[in-house]
Amino acid sequence: MARVVIVGGGMVGMCTGLLLQRDGHDVTVLERDPAPPPADPRDAWADWERRGINQFRLPHYFQPKFRQQLDEHLPDVSQAIRDAGALPLHMVESIPEEMTGGKREGDDELVALTGRRPVVEAAVANAVVAAELDVRRGVAVAGLLAEAGPGGVPRVTGVHTEDGTELRADLVIDVSGRRSPCLRWLEVIGAAEPDDEVDDLGFAYYGRHLRSPDGSTPVAFGPPLQHYESVSTLTLPADNGTWCVALVTAGHDAPLRAIRDFDTWNRVFASYPMVAHWLEGEPIEDHIVSLSKIEDRHRSLIVDDEPVATGLLLVGDAWACTNPSVGRGASIGLMHGVALRDTLRSSTVDDPAGLAKAFHAATLATVEPWYRATVDMDRQRMAEVQAAIAGTSAPTDDSYELTMAMLYSIPRDPDLMRVGMRFMALLSTPDQELADPAVVARIREVGSGWRDDPIPGPSRAELLALLDA
Numbered sequence: 001m002a003r004v005v006i007v008g009g010g011m012v013g014m015c016t017g018l019l020l021q022r023d024g025h026d027v028t029v030l031e032r033d034p035a036p037p038p039a040d041p042r043d044a045w046a047d048w049e050r051r052g053i054n055q056f057r058l059p060h061y062f063q064p065k066f067r068q069q070l071d072e073h074l075p076d077v078s079q080a081i082r083d084a085g086a087l088p089l090h091m092v093e094s095i096p097e098e099m100t101g102g103k104r105e106g107d108d109e110l111v112a113l114t115g116r117r118p119v120v121e122a123a124v125a126n127a128v129v130a131a132e133l134d135v136r137r138g139v140a141v142a143g144l145l146a147e148a149g150p151g152g153v154p155r156v157t158g159v160h161t162e163d164g165t166e167l168r169a170d171l172v173i174d175v176s177g178r179r180s181p182c183l184r185w186l187e188v189i190g191a192a193e194p195d196d197e198v199d200d201l202g203f204a205y206y207g208r209h210l211r212s213p214d215g216s217t218p219v220a221f222g223p224p225l226q227h228y229e230s231v232s233t234l235t236l237p238a239d240n241g242t243w244c245v246a247l248v249t250a251g252h253d254a255p256l257r258a259i260r261d262f263d264t265w266n267r268v269f270a271s272y273p274m275v276a277h278w279l280e281g282e283p284i285e286d287h288i289v290s291l292s293k294i295e296d297r298h299r300s301l302i303v304d305d306e307p308v309a310t311g312l313l314l315v316g317d318a319w320a321c322t323n324p325s326v327g328r329g330a331s332i333g334l335m336h337g338v339a340l341r342d343t344l345r346s347s348t349v350d351d352p353a354g355l356a357k358a359f360h361a362a363t364l365a366t367v368e369p370w371y372r373a374t375v376d377m378d379r380q381r382m383a384e385v386q387a388a389i390a391g392t393s394a395p396t397d398d399s400y401e402l403t404m405a406m407l408y409s410i411p412r413d414p415d416l417m418r419v420g421m422r423f424m425a426l427l428s429t430p431d432q433e434l435a436d437p438a439v440v441a442r443i444r445e446v447g448s449g450w451r452d453d454p455i456p457g458p459s460r461a462e463l464l465a466l467l468d469a
């Protein structure tokens with residue numbers, strides 16, 4: 001069994017660490033932020049300082065795939081999240097029966113377990129403490145230790161920390177998030193240049209959280225993410241009778257930056273009739289939390305089928321991250337952690353090049369399709385947003401047309417509702433769902449009106465007028 005150092009104790013780092021520990025590996029997780037999680041996860045919203053995660057207090061929604069994997073691989077963590085008051089949300093049962101056609105076999109997999117990010121992460125952090133995973137907080141990794149491997153390819157043998165401590169390991173796993181410094185670290189140890197795709201599509205998020213006095217959450221009149229010309233709305237039920245609401249725009253949409261102002265944001269959000277009632281709650285914050293410059297990024301240490309370094313693997317956002325409005329990051333990261341655990345069951349750290357290639361193959365088979373599908377959707381959505389700003393119409397490709405038709409058909413056909421929901425929940429990829437030509441034909445028929453039948457909301461001109469009101 002291997003000595004493993006994990007860089008980054010976010011949710012994916014902690015869950016990956018626990019998965020590996022339970023397979024008998026000797027795991028140490030190093031987390032830069034010093035503060036431990038509060039004993040009661042419900043206090044995490046107010047009390048837990050996590051500067052290492054920019055999006056810590058931004059709206060999050062955890063998809064059914066996240067819950068499904070926790071139930072299957074880390075049931076104690078799943079239970080801890082439930083005990084913290086996370087919301088089990090049944091995608092089918094939360095919709096009127098006349099639309100769903102009644103409950104069917106298989107619908108119970110469409111259950112999310114969701115909550116505000118700090119609450120869910122604190123529950124995970126407490127669960128891994130209870131499981132005696134060695135998580136060292138307040139330890140920032142500053143670089144890699146390495147020796148020359150076969151063919152001059154550096155073999156990573158550990159990490160050194162900002163206070164000068166060296167930790168040796170058979171395997172270093174970088175789970176340090178979307179701003180991972182691993183490319184700089186690899187350059188320092190003389191590795192060839194890794195593959196690094198960056199697409200700054202430039203989405204910006206502006207959100208706030210509310211709660212009800214009785215623990216209920218608002219009724220949804222549509223899916224959590226709804227697109228309107230140059231703006232999207234997010235309405236995300238969360239833990240303990242709380243919920244998050246957000247507006248997603250293009251960061252370069254200069255006039256729309258005015259929604260950083262609390263009153264302006266509220267005026268704009270209230271102008272979307274399908275979601276305005278989500279503002280009827282007790283405010284948790286008196287300001288808008290925002291984040292921009294959220295890039296799509298994909299890093300790979302395998303170039304031309306060979307590793308640029310061995311003994312180092314990238315997992316979660318450090319491997320790839322996208323525009324997060326579809327709420328996939330945590331699910332994809334957890335899938336990736338499971339893929340790593342499974343790879344280590346059949347590959348050994350004693351063959352580091354073989355391990356690097358096997359994990360690359362597992363990555364391509366499990367999470368890469370989700371990354372690619374998400375980036376394709378992001379590009380098309382940003383093209384639409386830009387066209388709406390410019391007053392033109394955006395060219396779209398056939399796969400986007402089909403995805404949009406699939407989403408449009410959800411409330412209009414109980415069979416296609418399950419198809420669209422499984423896709424949104426990350427329970428099956430579009431390729432799996434669309435393998436049957438009859439399903440594709442039905443989606444094209446039922447979903448054909450998606451462009452001509454927009455959800456009611458202000459036009460671009462009305463939106464701009466609201467900013468100045």
Ligand SMILES: Cc1cc2nc3c(=O)[nH]c(=O)nc-3n(C[C@H](O)[C@H](O)[C@H](O)COP(=O)(O)OP(=O)(O)OC[C@H]3O[C@@H](n4cnc5c(N)ncnc54)[C@H](O)[C@@H]3O)c2cc1C
Nearest residue numbers: 008010012032052060061141176177316317324327329330
């Ligand atoms: C605005 C926004 C909204 C999002 N909404 C959703 C959502 O609704 N649903 C969803 O599933 N996902 C969402 N995501 C994505 C989700 O937050 C990430 O996919 C998920 O947090 C990835 O986890 P991670 O553990 O890989 O990285 P992170 O959560 O970023 O954790 C990385 C950790 O590494 C630590 N670290 C960094 N550098 C070092 C170092 N040198 N030494 C030691 N420690 C270090 C950091 O302090 C941090 O704790 C959202 C992202 C954004 C930006």
